[in-house]
Amino acid sequence: MDTLDLLLHPVRLRITYAMTGERTCTTAELCTALPDVPKTTVYRHVGLLAEGGVLEVVDEQRVRGAVERRYRLRRDRMAIGPEAGASMSLDDHRRGFAAAMAALLAGFNAYLDRPGADPFADSVGYRQGTLWLSPDELVEMISEFRHSFASRAGNGPAPGRNPHLVSSIFFPTDEPPRHEDPRRPQALKSTGSNAATGLTPAASAASRQQPGRTTM
Numbered sequence: 001m002d003t004l005d006l007l008l009h010p011v012r013l014r015i016t017y018a019m020t021g022e023r024t025c026t027t028a029e030l031c032t033a034l035p036d037v038p039k040t041t042v043y044r045h046v047g048l049l050a051e052g053g054v055l056e057v058v059d060e061q062r063v064r065g066a067v068e069r070r071y072r073l074r075r076d077r078m079a080i081g082p083e084a085g086a087s088m089s090l091d092d093h094r095r096g097f098a099a100a101m102a103a104l105l106a107g108f109n110a111y112l113d114r115p116g117a118d119p120f121a122d123s124v125g126y127r128q129g130t131l132w133l134s135p136d137e138l139v140e141m142i143s144e145f146r147h148s149f150a151s152r153a154g155n156g157p158a159p160g161r162n163p164h165l166v167s168s169i170f171f172p173t174d175e176p177p178r179h180e181d182p183r184r185p186q187a188l189k190s191t192g193s194n195a196a197t198g199l200t201p202a203a204s205a206a207s208r209q210q211p212g213r214t215t216m
Helices: 002-009 012-020 027-033 041-051 083-085 090-112 136-150 186-191 192-196 201-205
Strands: 024-026 055-063 066-073
Touching: 002 012, 012 027, 012 090, 024 027, 027 041, 027 066, 027 136, 041 055
Parallel strands: none
Antiparallel strands: 024 066, 055 066
């Protein structure tokens, strides 16, 4: 299974979300983190991610006669690179976007189903808006966005920290110009927001969320 097929799947995206921040998890722990997904489905997709090299085994121990493996994300395998991004067809983008939206919706519903969920107190946000930007202004904004994420991407679990899913979408709402801007970095031409933000395809393809109070 190639990288695109491996990563552009709702359940596998949610597994990668659950394991960010240098976390290590067993499949049983991932089943607890994704309570709305059947356990057999979680086990199957963990196996596919491990076979594809996105997950690596960091520890094994025998539990009640069975071998329990603890996994970790391989950061060098969890993103779609420039070459793969440039080769994506329009149907690949449709499929990837649909998978990311499905993963985001499932994750949000799982959050709302938790006891004590309070979107207002938790500063949940799902704002959308349109910005008028020149090619240079777009590149500048994406660079700022990428820097903001990169400065916190190394954060790991710690007292007082909770994981937050933050996503971005960038696309023109009118017909875009059909020419290449030589001032744009090649990575931005090839992969759009994935390369620009340095996020996993899951995070960069999903719906944009910003800190702040809930916006209906």
